[in-house]
Amino acid sequence: MQRIHCGIVPPHLLTRLAALQDPRLSGASSAARHALLELDPVLRERSEALRAPVRRGSAIAGSLTRRIHDAGGREELPGEVVRAEGAPATGDVAADEAYDGLGSTYRLFSEEYGRSSIDGAGKRLDATVHYGSNYDNAFWDGERMVFGDGDGEIFGRFTASLTVISHELTHGFTQYSTNLEYQGQSGALNESLSDVFGVLVEQRDLGQDAASAAWLVGAGIFTPSVRGEALRSLKAPGTAYDDDVLGKDPQPATMADYVETTSDNGGVHINSGIPNHAFYLAATALGGEAWTGVGRVWYDAVLSGTIPPDCDFPTFAQATQDAAGRRFGVDSREAGAVAEAWTRVGVLR
């Protein structure tokens, strides 16, 4: 077998190679998987998960297992373990925020929807903090959440908002459920699901009903020098920031303002404003706890088996309407609110 030595090829490339499904590249792919096995026991699990991206097993109730790593300011993963499940707080703010944020996200999916971790099979939740130097981002790498500390001029640390942590972890949930393609409308739906469940985690933690919630993603990660309250608003897409350096929040709220672009994988972080706003409209029309009403409908739709990886907005809208009908009845307030919301954002007529 072809060997790839782990010191030369960075883990993210190994992961990428290991994930290849192309039979013509099976040699490179298995060599990469082999190198991952040598690299680290953590990566071994990643390698196995990649061969079976969608695990279907019996749920293991109450098996929250977290592991927080510290990259020490380098752009290398996973970094050193600084806090394992059940260990006391480290005193490092970012590490402890990540630990707590993963717990809050796990509890929404587990306690409200009965799902054991992101894969439905109790998968351990891994995060890395202090990634890179002046690193202005947080991302999901296919297996773990990664958080930068920000540059201190525009962004502070990305763990400062629970919605950032829950957004990233929801990318894992999406990967193990619909695996929506990260391009165009399906990519915008992928983004929107992360924003929707991201804010629901925060609302549930704070005990906020739909009317009193902020509906903001990433509030508190800008430095005070930026004119803006957050990165996105589900309540009023396009209004989260308006700053001399950053420009204005480009998100549309309705199909009339849909943005065609080649940037950002076809505007996945931009057109997500439309399904985001549909969720907000349905949730506020119903009132009460958004995670038990419309949140439950969105969750049911995701697991309904009717959402293809290249799902477009109308197909997703139909799936949520069907899910609302199944759970609450076709003539229910919930089904009515969902249909009305998609009509108001111009996705359904």
Added chain:
Amino acid sequence: MRIEITRSGGFGGITRTWSLEVSRTEAEQRWLPLAEAEAGAATDARRADAGRADATGPLVDRAQTASGAGPGEAAAPASRTPERGPGQQRDRFTYRISIGYTEVTVSEGRLDESWRELIERARAEGTDGAGHGPP
């Protein structure tokens, strides 16, 4: 010669643009060849996506030479893999680099040390064209 770097995507989806001036010599000797290699990789991948048989051999060869690659070349196998999208990575940056009339797009996970150096220099120049959302 002017080099313009536009970064889109990321968790925030905020587009930012930086630029710097380099000598024509530097552009021609250092950056244009790199950009052309990157564009060639993209073309290879498109051919592979289309399932054309002629891409099969070279693709496998290149992907399997990873064991002998130096640090700078380590990005090569991934850049030649058929998948040009972000894989399972979410919220990462995409960089569009324009050097004169040549333009390439490189995702954050595939940036090698040379591109990182160029981006650092452009950011350090401080000539931020500011984001106005997508073009």
